[in-house]
Amino acid sequence: MIRRIVVALIALLVAAVGGVLTFLYAQGADERAMAELAPQQVLVVAEPIPAGTPSESIARSLTIVEIPAAAVVPGGVTDLADVEGLLTSADLHVGEQLLTSRFLAPEAVNEAVEVPADMHQLSLQLETRRVIGGELRPGDTVGVFLSGTVTSGTSVESESMDLTHLILHKVLVTAVKGAAGVVTNEDGDEVEQGAADSIMVTLALSPADAEQVVFGMEFGNIWLSLEGPDVPEEGTRTVSPTEAFQ
Structure with a gap:
């Protein structure tokens, strides 16, 4: 009787240890998989931004998202200082990554259509x-x-x-x-x-x-x-x- 109880306890202990090891392995696998994807933080548009908006005014319309490196669009803006003094060249829509290609110098965005002074x-x-x-x-x-x-x-x-x-x-x-x-x-x-x-x-x-x-x-x-x-x-x-x- 005692022998059967001891065997049962050992079986329970082995099962518990196995469960813990399985959990740790799975957790480690997730971490290893995420590490292999090399996650990066990117700026994503959270609210519509009209064309011609100064870069200094768009921070409140952005959010930071962590995504796998493979999903990062080339030319993404990670720091608004990189586009300081520039204006958005087109309407920016919710969900798109912020790209340097979406910015131009003010003189380029407002490319001169000269208006006569009396008009x-x-x-x-x-x-x-x-x-x-x-x-x-x-x-x-x-x-x-x-x-x-x-x-x-x-x-x-x-x-x-x-x-x-x-x-x-x-x-x-x-x-x-x-x-x-x-x-x-x-x-x-x-x-x-x-x-x-x-x-x-x-x-x-x-x-x-x-x-x-x-x-x-x-x-x-x-x-x-x-x-x-x-x-x-x-x-x-x-x-x-x-x-x-x-």
């Missing part, structure tokens, strides 16, 4: 389909079309007519936000990025032209066309339903 700069938020599908760049010139409903007559007898007219020619584009373009993904590869659902376009306008455009945005609809320097300006007309179906 207003006016920004319009337009649906992408109204902005050449988002294929627009600073420095381009555009035609501005205005469509609206004109009512004439008295309060007793009035008549409404839908009209469209190319009101402005070769207007200088000074800035575009949300357009289609080439961006660098989290793997460091350049990929095509489609245009946003709406585009913010900034135009350089004379005071009188700015008034027309603001009126069009408030009470009608604006369309932009890409209008190069050789596009003729004559031959336009105000189009009503009558002219549209001639």
Whole structure:
């Protein structure tokens, strides 16, 4: 009886020791595997960062993540001091690693579209389909079309007519936000990025032209066309339903 108890105790002891050794081995294997992956700390975007943001202002929008070395994208930023004085060259999205290729010197980001001193700069938020599908760049010139409903007559007898007219020619584009373009993904590869659902376009306008455009945005609809320097300006007309179906 005593002999059977002793044998049982020894078996339990061996099982316990074996379990501990197995646990230690497994833990050590995890540590060895992680060591072989050479984990590194990287900066990852935690909140969206707009293009043109100074590097000194993005720390609160970043988080530090430890990942295997094999997953680290070449050119990753590990210290914001490495991009001091630079601006983000594109919108940075949540989850992407912070890359040096996403930064440019201020003079490069704001590459000069020289605006005459007597011009207003006016920004319009337009649906992408109204902005050449988002294929627009600073420095381009555009035609501005205005469509609206004109009512004439008295309060007793009035008549409404839908009209469209190319009101402005070769207007200088000074800035575009949300357009289609080439961006660098989290793997460091350049990929095509489609245009946003709406585009913010900034135009350089004379005071009188700015008034027309603001009126069009408030009470009608604006369309932009890409209008190069050789596009003729004559031959336009105000189009009503009558002219549209001639």
